[in-house]
Amino acid sequence: MAAADATALACQQLLADRWATATPERTTRDVDQPGVRLRCYLDLRQPIGPVSAPVDAVPEVSAAAPR
Template sequence: MDPINEVHVREPGLVVVDVATADDATALAFQQMLADRWATATADRTTRDVSEPGVRLRCYLDLRQPLDS
């Protein structure tokens, strides 16, 4: 994954989440669980590294903006 950009964590409550899972469905389901609770910049797809098992996904959360359930 690319290095984390300072702008994404410059204030308390901003979070970068890197997810590594066995498959796309698990990574996207986890991301959706986060997006159901907080303001989230979601990824449209996962990435694969041929030298690593599974898939990876990065999303950005703003814990200062919880969503109503």
């Protein structure tokens, strides 16, 4: 579940960059519930290849990294 349509679609795009996914058409909302839902289908059987990260991508942070 995501807070807004843009967040849900951005998350799906991150998955699509890594694996084959079905294209999202729309998000859904549950009555009296915060946030939106996006159904996403991934093909996890394909081999994982290198991901080309955008220039403004957020770097990965490890829980063991010094603070």
